[in-house]
Amino acid sequence: MKFATAKLHSRTFVGLVMDEKVMDLHKAEKKLFELETIPETLIECVSEGEKFVRHVEQLVEWSKKKNSEESGSYIYPLSDVDLLAPIPEPRKNVICIGKNYRDHAIEMGSEADIPEHIMVFTKAPTSVIGHMEGIDAHEGVTEALDYEGELAVVIGKTGKNIPKAEALDYVFGYTIINDVTARDLQKRHKQFFIGKSLDATCPMGPFLVHKSMVEDAGDLRVETRVNGELRQSGSTKDMIFPIAEMIETLSKGMTLEAGDIIATGTPSGVGKGFHPPKFLRKGDQVDITIEPIGTLSNPVE
Template sequence: MRLYTVEVNEKEQVAVEVTDGLMSLADLGIEVSDMNDLILRYEEIESMLLEKINNSGNVVIKDYKLLAPVTIPMQDIVCLGVNYKEHIDETAKVVDFTKKEDAVYFSKRVNRSNNPDGVIPVYDFVDSLDYEVELGVILKKDAFQVSVEDAKNFILGYTIINDVSARNIQLKHQQWYRGKSLDGYTPMGPCIVTADEIEDVYNLSIECYVNDEQRQRSNTACMITKIEEAISELSQGMTLKAGTIIATGTPGGVAMGMKPPKFLQKGDSVRCVIENIGELVNKVG
């Protein structure tokens, strides 16, 4: 399934993609307050939802605004840093992780996710605005002390995240939290694709374009720490609650790694694309 959050008549609704467009879960007779509610109840209602889709008349929503699939995450997003070798190499002169042996984790505060067509804000104290296309993973149930082999059973699905970063703020504080957590710095979407729809999560092209110039191009096969490894490691001694979102790192090609750097400017368009999920397009304003 492909799950969406939409705004209809100034009210948020959860929708599912059908043959002719998007259909509200409410119109299918399934009442959920938001995507978080669906995530928490997903295993309970999955089979009923599939049955209702198959037996519905596909009455689609006519007029809607597409929102981030998870508009307000239940917790900070957990992020995997420098999880593609080419990104490690390109940023080594700024922060050297070429000899790292273990995964690098940090978190990203998201008061509200930015919409698929939302504006990435320009702040006067940020002089080095950067983009990072990443595969996002959403958990459907609490994970504690899980094995690598069992970790896939905790995944609801996948989305696209642009881990927008203020590099000068990130480097100023010698950690990444504030420079990645400013309001508007987490575009997400366009949807959540459930795990059963992705045949091989480690064979997806992942790309980012700025004003139609390709900046990033790789494949999820190049991840250093795999998704199941991260879930398992993070869950040792720490409960990953249902609804946890994990951003799995970005490939090479970020603005900071270019010579000279080509940071985002007001008016730029950033398009993040992951195979079998879709694309996420945001203007810089």
């Protein structure tokens, strides 16, 4: 199942994406069952875990039994809606794993920069934007704005001290994040938070794909294009620390909650890794593709 937070006119809703259409789950439930039990936000739906997924499956089955005229009141062409970030307002900072691909660690310095232990930083919730929303160039604040295409994990149930063998049971699904970074601020302040947390520098989406649709999250291709030019092409199988290990490490003494988001690191090919660097400028277009999630696209404005 592929979920979205979508907006049609002034209405924001949780949607189920089916090919090139999206089902408004709130309206579908009211029309089919005369109920209103589905939460208003996708983060709340995620918190219900498999109960939510089973309920959506039931809605889909009942919808198939109705005629097309009835379904037209709650199923729209995907092209008619705006796609917000799947979780537009995270409850916490987005958790990010740094230098999790060997070649990226080297392009950022040398082999000495390959981490022995998981490197963790965060991005502020106010940095999050959706598919096709503009990345803020922040002219006057930074001259070295960079892109980082990443697979992101969305936690589906609360846990602490989670063993690696059980870690993937705590995953609800996956989305895409562009970990846009102001490299000069990152260097100036000797830490990551400011350079990673400028407003409108965490594109997320376009969809949140349930884990049942992803055969192996440890073997997905991550591709980033800037103005159509392929810059990053890597595979999650090359991550130094796999997803289960991330969850185990992060949950040691720290509670992970449903709706928490973990960006798993980026392959080589970021702007800073080129000579000379290829930083983002106003007018650029960044497209990040990870199947079966889709393509996250954002202009720089």
